[in-house]
Amino acid sequence: MEHIQPVKYRVWGWPAVFNFFMGGMASGFYVLRFFDISLREGIAFSEPQDMISMLLSPLLIVLGFLFMTFEAGRPLRGVYILGNLKSSWMSREVLSGTVFVLLASMNWLFPHPLLHVLSVGAVLVYVISQGCMVYRARAVTAWNVPLAPISFFTSSIVGGCGLLLIVSGLSGLAFSTQMVVTGIVCLVLNLFVYGIYVRIPQANHALRAATAILRNPLSLLVVLGLGHLVPGIFLILLLPLTGLHEMASKHLQDALFVLAGLAMVSGVAFQKILVILGGNSLRGIFMGHPQSRSVC
């Protein structure tokens, strides 16, 4: 038993949720868009529509950083934030995010395959940093587990995939069977990882208590049902339609793409809200090793 019971922390709130949600979604979107277009048009694509969509990610990441400044007590000292790249994942997140924004903006102004590949690398480091940042928060029981950063990564990819489907459906961008299959694979992967994360072994009482809200029926309904099952059904319905070119089926495809994307983005948003705001209890304090000693 804990000598000092877990308490809810009040430090990271909605601004952090926005940063993790928008940053993750933007990263997933950029990476998937890169592979989607590169596979179809080659790495040196420069279609105007594609280029506009590629500017969405840096904008969302900048917006996420701006939200974080609302939470910091002394945001004007942001100049020091890269002071501990050696060990702080927050420093690494800010550096990789900034490098990505610069590279992606340069690639938008002066498209070049090298800039494109480098920006994908930077955004991958950024999204991994986000997951590791959460994992190194050792006081938060629900985050300090190896599965947390993996879950952050897979959910970011799903969020990005959802955004990709929305943008594709709304703007009439070309989409392919590969995109639909990728969406289904992302959903299954995140479902698998989140499923393991939520099903904490019975023996780990502290972690089970800290993540209890994730197993709430309403939480499961929204994250798994709305965020995974519904878009999964839409995407499966889309599979036979992707080869058709009639106008009626094109409208149906666009509608299904947007609906599937909205469901995926909503599910991921709720997933991050639950993990960041719901799993926000600081671990209880034990004397010595939890199983070996008790003074109370």
Add this chain to the structure above:
Amino acid sequence: MVIDLRKCIGCKACTIVCKQTNRVPVNSWRRVFDCGLSPTPERIRTFIPISCMHCGKAPCVEVCPTAASHRRSDGIVAIRNERCVGCGYCIVACPYQARSIIFHDKYDLEVKNIVHGLGGSDTNPDRVGVATKCNFCLPKIADGMRKGCRPGRDADASPQCVISCSAKAMRFGDLDDPDSVVSQLLREGKTARLQEELGTDPSVYYIVD
């Protein structure tokens, strides 16, 4: 620091004197938890005073993006107020709930008087909006050592909580000095540390019988 839980009576004098000395809100740097009665037939009531553990492998130092949190050569984990952005990462990294931030929106007259002294003169505006925690009364110890006092042996070079402990349950000193009081207490055994399974190597030991 070594705290003898057999002697602590839970009077909270340490928390009050900490607030007065360091001008921080009460229970901000130092708290005393009442664990209630033990489930054993002896029904022993235990109090655990908690503050920053000045860990050898401090999670807060590792995660601090600005390197404002740092571990000094003497083992004290300190904060450079002028570098801290108040991101709160150290708070979610510290497994001892030892850190806090005085936010601007909670910066009412009471807190202002505590932080800046009665009258609210802006003598120390750096304290607001940044992470804060126990520093073992570092300025006081540094002053005392300049006068030739020894930490833990002389009051001028010891944290105020140690001096004010009514049950003399708290002891302070240099763990690297084999002749210090704390080293002698550790050699007697019977000590434990909080959250040992996390491998943070805390510098605060508890005598638990």
